[in-house]
Amino acid sequence: MSPGTALLLGAMREHRPALARLAAWSAVEAVPALVSGLLLAAATDHFIAGRLWTGLGALGLLLTASLVGVTATRRLFPYLTAIVEPVRDALLTAAVTGAVASAARAGTGDASAVARLTGQVQSVRNLLFALLRTVRQIAFTVLAALVGLALLAPLAAAISAAAVALALGLFALVLPGLARRHRAVLLAGEDVAAEAGTVLHGARDVIAGGATDRAARDVDVRVHAEARLTRVLARVFASRHLLVFLGGQLPVVAVLAASPWLLRDGRLSPGEVVGAVAYLSVSLEPALRGVIGLLGGWGLDLYVNLTRLGETFAPEAAPSQEDGPAVRAATGGLSARGLTFAYGERAAPVVDGLDLDVGEGGHLAIVGASGIGKSTLADLLCGLLTPRRGRVLLAGRDLRTIPDAVLRRTIALIPQEAYVFTGTLAENIGQLAPGADETALRRAAEAVGLGALLDRADGLSTRVGTGGLELSAGERQLVALARVHASPARIVILDEATCHLDPRAEERAENAFAERPGALVVIAHRISSARRADRVLLLDGTRAHVGTDAELGANCPPYATLTGFWDEGAGITPVRSTSGR
Numbered sequence: 045m046s047p048g049t050a051l052l053l054g055a056m057r058e059h060r061p062a063l064a065r066l067a068a069w070s071a072v073e074a075v076p077a078l079v080s081g082l083l084l085a086a087a088t089d090h091f092i093a094g095r096l097w098t099g100l101g102a103l104g105l106l107l108t109a110s111l112v113g114v115t116a117t118r119r120l121f122p123y124l125t126a127i128v129e130p131v132r133d134a135l136l137t138a139a140v141t142g143a144v145a146s147a148a149r150a151g152t153g154d155a156s157a158v159a160r161l162t163g164q165v166q167s168v169r170n171l172l173f174a175l176l177r178t179v180r181q182i183a184f185t186v187l188a189a190l191v192g193l194a195l196l197a198p199l200a201a202a203i204s205a206a207a208v209a210l211a212l213g214l215f216a217l218v219l220p221g222l223a224r225r226h227r228a229v230l231l232a233g234e235d236v237a238a239e240a241g242t243v244l245h246g247a248r249d250v251i252a253g254g255a256t257d258r259a260a261r262d263v264d265v266r267v268h269a270e271a272r273l274t275r276v277l278a279r280v281f282a283s284r285h286l287l288v289f290l291g292g293q294l295p296v297v298a299v300l301a302a303s304p305w306l307l308r309d310g311r312l313s314p315g316e317v318v319g320a321v322a323y324l325s326v327s328l329e330p331a332l333r334g335v336i337g338l339l340g341g342w343g344l345d346l347y348v349n350l351t352r353l354g355e356t357f358a359p360e361a362a363p364s365q366e367d368g369p370a371v372r373a374a375t376g377g378l379s380a381r382g383l384t385f386a387y388g389e390r391a392a393p394v395v396d397g398l399d400l401d402v403g404e405g406g407h408l409a410i411v412g413a414s415g416i417g418k419s420t421l422a423d424l425l426c427g428l429l430t431p432r433r434g435r436v437l438l439a440g441r442d443l444r445t446i447p448d449a450v451l452r453r454t455i456a457l458i459p460q461e462a463y464v465f466t467g468t469l470a471e472n473i474g475q476l477a478p479g480a481d482e483t484a485l486r487r488a489a490e491a492v493g494l495g496a497l498l499d500r501a502d503g504l505s506t507r508v509g510t511g512g513l514e515l516s517a518g519e520r521q522l523v524a525l526a527r528v529h530a531s532p533a534r535i536v537i538l539d540e541a542t543c544h545l546d547p548r549a550e551e552r553a554e555n556a557f558a559e560r561p562g563a564l565v566v567i568a569h570r571i572s573s574a575r576r577a578d579r580v581l582l583l584d585g586t587r588a589h590v591g592t593d594a595e596l597g598a599n600c601p602p603y604a605t606l607t608g609f610w611d612e613g614a615g616i617t618p619v620r621s622t623s624g625r
């Protein structure tokens with residue numbers, strides 16, 4: 045049992061007297077359902093026998109029973125709130141305590157997590173209230189209708205009880221699959237909220253870095269993933285109609301079809317047939333429909349929200365002592381297995397079934413025509429995009445299972461649009477290396493080729509950005525490179541991050557990263573970049589080729605064609621042919 049469910053049940057158990065009173069009033073509330081068929085049968089038989097007033101008297105009793113039911117409904121509400129509100133308080137206390145402890149361990153605050161938890165606790169409270177109010181009532185109605193039917197027509201009651209049991213049994217078989225899909229939808233929703241929160245939180249940086257398209261794309265991918273999962277869930281849940289037919293409608297048809305036989309020899313009176321059909325069609329069928337619909341909807345919502353909440357009660361292991369060194373020690377091992385990704389549900393995959401390994405100390409160049417999917421692959425490799433199928437593994441661990449803080453510390457992606465904020469060069473270069481001293485920052489700057497600028501200007505205290513030194517596009521790229529060089533990242537992905545540098549400056553920057561511990565992945569836009577790497581991955585529409593520059597040059601005609609373009613065009617990458625896939 046998940047910690048969330050255990051806490052909920054524990055909190056409910058503390059209110060046993062309220063639960064007992066709720067059950068008692070529920071039984072009273074079900075009186076109309078219990079007597080409806082019996083009284084309807086009596087009224088019908090009295091009317092047929094010409095006893096008008098006696099028949100009306102039976103209907104009067106039915107009306108009185110309804111009034112009793114309504115009174116019970118009014119009386120049980122205080123017990124509902126007496127159970128639900130303390131449960132909400134217990135869940136909220138546990139969730140907030142867990143979130144605060146988790147934030148304290150990670151050393152970060154996550155406003156979206158707090159908002160999500162509060163929202164989830166409120167959902168749990170609303171769902172619990174709705175279930176106790178409605179499903180409880182419906183369950184008592186089903187029982188009352190079956191008891192009433194047993195008193196009126198035992199054979200019909202036995203058949204109906206078997207049909208209801210069969211429908212509920214089948215529903216129980218479908219439930220685990222539904223729960224899994226429900227959870228996937230919930231996680232996808234959280235993913236959307238987290239991504240949108242990150243983008244909004246960093247809106248200023250996103251705009252300053254010219255990354256609005258990319259930010260919108262990242263949110264868009266997650267929204268589409270959530271929509272796809274929601275559609276799948278809806279399709280599976282549609283199976284409930286079949287179960288309602290089986291348990292609720294089939295018995296009505298059976299009683300109606302058997303009515304000539306039931307009426308013959310006085311097995312049942314006409315009034316009793318009417319009463320039995322009333323039990324089945326007015327009480328049982330809608331109640332069964334309600335139970336299945338509400339348990340499959342709100343019930344699963346409650347279960348999934350509780351499970352998710354429970355995970356925050358016992359927060360994931362801190363991404364430090366144990367995780368940190370384990371991930372860092374093996375960061376050379378970045379691999380992809382069966383990696384597949386498409387933008388949009390019906391779009392052709394941009395990356396399709398790709399297998400890839402970049403070992404510790406490895407240096408891989410990714411090449412391919414413009415628009416073939418190199419940046420998409422880079423985003424997948426650092427966990428910015430989520431694969432549709434397949435996995436990206438860091439030291440053998442699926443990226444999705446690695447805490448975000450560890451992932452961001454371990455893999456650094458430098459995009460083409462270098463981001464430099466207004467401040468000193470020391471602040472810019474040290475952004476990802478808090479605590480690094482000036483010597484370390486200068487070493488990183490010199491390694492990538494920013495030393496000349498430091499010497500020319502005011503060293504690390506030079507102010508850049510608005511009101512400070514205006515940097516050229518190439519210098520901005522050098523600042524971004526120095527920032528990652530100074531960081532603890534063990535896997536560095538350069539996505540055309542040196543495109544504004546001249547070939548010699550580019551060589552120096554790439555060599556600086558190649559000599560650094562860890563692995564280097566370069567999306568190359570010059571042949572020289574590819575030739576410096578140990579291995580080259582050529583993306584070629586539906587296929588990918590991996591080998592050394594020499595191997596691909598000798599055995600892979602598309603590579604020879606591409607490098608031919610580069611040799612002639614000095615860095616101009618051909619555009620992907622539209623018939624390529």
Ligand SMILES: Nc1ncnc2c1ncn2[C@@H]1O[C@H](COP(=O)(O)OP(=O)(O)OP(=O)(O)O)[C@@H](O)[C@H]1O
Nearest residue numbers: 261262387394412413414415416417418419420421
């Ligand atoms: N957000 C998006 N939505 C839909 N399609 C996209 C999105 N981003 C990229 N694509 C498409 O995916 C394909 C691969 O794009 P990607 O940017 O990964 O290619 P690339 O090889 O890096 O190109 P270039 O060398 O020009 O930078 C292209 O057809 C592109 O149009």
